[in-house]
Amino acid sequence: MTNHPEILAWVEEITALCTPDAVHWCDGSDAEYAALTSLLVARGTFIPLNPEKRPGCFLARSAPSDVARVEDRTFICTKRRNEAGPTNNWMPPAEMKARLRAKFAGSMQGRTLYVVPFCMGPLDSPLALVGVEITDSPYVVVSMRTMAHMGARVWNKLGTTGRWLPCLHSVGHPLPPGTPDVSWPCNEDKYIVHFPQDPAVWSFGSGYGGNALLGKKCVALRLASWIAREEAWLAEHMLILGIHDPDGNSTYVAAAFPSACGKTNLAMLVPPESYRKAGWRTTLVGDDIAWLRPDSEGRLRAINPETGFFGVAPGTSPSSNANAIAAIARNTIFTNVALTDDGDVWWEGLTDSPPAHLTDWQGKDWSPDCGRPAAHANSRFTAPAEQCPSIDPAWQNPEGVPISAIIFGGRRPGTMPLVYQSFNWAHGVYIGSTMGSETTAAATGAIGQVRRDPMAMLPFCGYDVGEYFSHWLEMRRHIRHLPRIFHVNWFRKGPDGKFLWPGFSDNMRVLEWIIRRCRGTVAGHETIIGWTPHWEDFNHEGLEGFTRDDFNKVMAVIPAEWRAEVLSQGELFLKIYDSLPKELVYQRELLSARLSLD
Numbered sequence: 001m002t003n004h005p006e007i008l009a010w011v012e013e014i015t016a017l018c019t020p021d022a023v024h025w026c027d028g029s030d031a032e033y034a035a036l037t038s039l040l041v042a043r044g045t046f047i048p049l050n051p052e053k054r055p056g057c058f059l060a061r062s063a064p065s066d067v068a069r070v071e072d073r074t075f076i077c078t079k080r081r082n083e084a085g086p087t088n089n090w091m092p093p094a095e096m097k098a099r100l101r102a103k104f105a106g107s108m109q110g111r112t113l114y115v116v117p118f119c120m121g122p123l124d125s126p127l128a129l130v131g132v133e134i135t136d137s138p139y140v141v142v143s144m145r146t147m148a149h150m151g152a153r154v155w156n157k158l159g160t161t162g163r164w165l166p167c168l169h170s171v172g173h174p175l176p177p178g179t180p181d182v183s184w185p186c187n188e189d190k191y192i193v194h195f196p197q198d199p200a201v202w203s204f205g206s207g208y209g210g211n212a213l214l215g216k217k218c219v220a221l222r223l224a225s226w227i228a229r230e231e232a233w234l235a236e237h238m239l240i241l242g243i244h245d246p247d248g249n250s251t252y253v254a255a256a257f258p259s260a261c262g263k264t265n266l267a268m269l270v271p272p273e274s275y276r277k278a279g280w281r282t283t284l285v286g287d288d289i290a291w292l293r294p295d296s297e298g299r300l301r302a303i304n305p306e307t308g309f310f311g312v313a314p315g316t317s318p319s320s321n322a323n324a325i326a327a328i329a330r331n332t333i334f335t336n337v338a339l340t341d342d343g344d345v346w347w348e349g350l351t352d353s354p355p356a357h358l359t360d361w362q363g364k365d366w367s368p369d370c371g372r373p374a375a376h377a378n379s380r381f382t383a384p385a386e387q388c389p390s391i392d393p394a395w396q397n398p399e400g401v402p403i404s405a406i407i408f409g410g411r412r413p414g415t416m417p418l419v420y421q422s423f424n425w426a427h428g429v430y431i432g433s434t435m436g437s438e439t440t441a442a443a444t445g446a447i448g449q450v451r452r453d454p455m456a457m458l459p460f461c462g463y464d465v466g467e468y469f470s471h472w473l474e475m476r477r478h479i480r481h482l483p484r485i486f487h488v489n490w491f492r493k494g495p496d497g498k499f500l501w502p503g504f505s506d507n508m509r510v511l512e513w514i515i516r517r518c519r520g521t522v523a524g525h526e527t528i529i530g531w532t533p534h535w536e537d538f539n540h541e542g543l544e545g546f547t548r549d550d551f552n553k554v555m556a557v558i559p560a561e562w563r564a565e566v567l568s569q570g571e572l573f574l575k576i577y578d579s580l581p582k583e584l585v586y587q588r589e590l591l592s593a594r595l596s597l598d
């Protein structure tokens with residue numbers, strides 16, 4: 001437990017408000033984990049998986065209405081509306097708190113209130129942030145133990161005066177005496193609310209993912225992005241990957257992609273055989289969030305604030321991501337995947353052909369011809385990062401790893417070449433600010449449209465997105481050794497609708513060019529959009545059937561496509577024009593000018 005007077009007072013206040021039957025202070029121990037998973041099994045929330053096939057693993061099935069983050073119910077409550085910006089939902093903090101206090105009043109009746117101390121980042125890191133999550137969900141407690149440093153060591157770090165972020169969570173499903181519980185309690189009315197000026201998070205009504213595991217999107221991105229602006233660092237939606245060449249040089253890159261671009265797959269990349277034989281290796285520091293801060297030598301260093309993966313299951317297979325498959329072999333919580341008859345898990349894409357019979361994510365009988373997906377499209381695994389075979393020995397280095405390149409990317413069937421490098425920092429910020437991805441999910445309506453998602457942060461920026469761009473531009477004054485900025489696109493298609501680039505392991509070839517550019521050991525070809533590789537400098541050894549002609553197709557910069565791109569980028573800039581830094585407007589003008597010369 002803790003003697004931190006503010007925390008004691010806050011827990012007392014919330015206990016009085018939420019009226020739980022009991023209060024449990026989490027210590028993060030193995031015994032506590034075992035007791036809570038047993039409780040979840042007894043309640044029907046967890047199904048233990050076959051210990052022969054998946055030791056220490058459980059399957060949870062959420063309510064069908066509680067399967068993803070709820071962006072329309074996510075709020076940034078700042079004193080002034082313009083501090084939240086045009087892309088965030090906003091309400092005055094006092095009004096929101098009054099509304100939510102009524103929601104939280106009595107919300108934990110019949111349940112236990114868990115006090116979950118967590119530390120985002122290595123415990124001894126100067127970059128780490130401590131939060132305390134109060135939750136009435138034991139599923140959240142056991143998930144938080146995988147996703148962050150959780151328990152007694154965090155109280156020790158805090159002492160009685162340390163900085164901490166209060167994070168209040170309730171599934172919003174009280175149990176008056178005599179009411180039976182359900183296996184996935186939640187509430188139809190959901191609120192994911194951030195008060196960055198406190199700073200605090202209040203989350204009500206959902207037990208799923210980023211809505212409920214408050215260390216991840218709420219603290220490590222939305223609140224941290226606000227804190228990072230005040231303290232001159234960056235909290236980003238980025239993977240962190242180490243690339244180690246045969247000469248013993250290690251280079252680290254950070255990369256931001258919107259969803260459905262295979263970010264976790266890139267973070268866990270296995271180099272092609274020709275590279276492995278030559279002695280290249282890749283290592284994982286993080287797969288989702290990077291906190292980037294200049295060190296005393298003016299180098300940008302990154303930590304991963306998380307200790308686990310909360311990864312999308314469908315599409316994960318030994319061929320798409322062998323390291324993820326190894327990471328989820330044990331001690332993993334699966335949510336909304338399918339159950340096999342022998343007590344293992346399955347999802348679309350795990351194997352080439354599905355099993356003849358499954359129990360689907362809703363607990364219903366499933367066969368290959370039934371016309372429904374077996375696993376939910378947003379089904380997840382929650383696994384300890386240390387179980388990834390490619391985990392970097394320095395992943396818990398309190399100082400972080402030095403970042404040489406920042407990579408933006410998206411799923412773009414046209415326009416965007418496989419890779420290009422920005423001319424400079426400001427141009428790179430412009431590239432990140434205009435990045436986008438083709439919409440894939442049928443639920444979002446128009447398929448095949450480009451949806452802009454600046455730096456992959458649109459749903460995660462805790463303040464005005466225009467101010468956020470200004471902060472990115474400002475950061476150049478704090479970093480002596482600026483990382484080079486790149487844009488990649490693994491998803492360009494030919495006129496036949498086929499992908500022009502094999503992707504996956506072969507992305508290593510693109511990464512090699514990127515890190516050689518950073519080291520200054522390879523030339524580039526100057527185009528109107530930035531620097532691209534020459535065929536001669538692009539390692540295509542072992543790439544069967546990939547010709548110079550194929551390379552030219554995937555690398556082509558087509559002015560007609562880029563004119564449409566610049567117009568489309570203008571639509572985003574118009575939406576956020578009030579706070580958009582002029583320097584980005586001018587970057588767009590410069591690109592237009594270079595285009596009209598063609």
Ligand code: TSX
Pocket residue numbers: 260261262263265266267269315490491499501502503504505507
């Ligand atoms: O994750 C992906 N990456 C990054 C890997 C390190 N995916 C999956 C995206 C869905 C989450 C990719 N899909 C990638 C990629 O580089 N590229 C593609 C497109 C693609 C799909 C299948 C093939 C080739 C490209 N295979 C064949 O054509 C045989």
Ligand code: MN
Pocket residue numbers: 237288
């Ligand atoms: Mn993410």
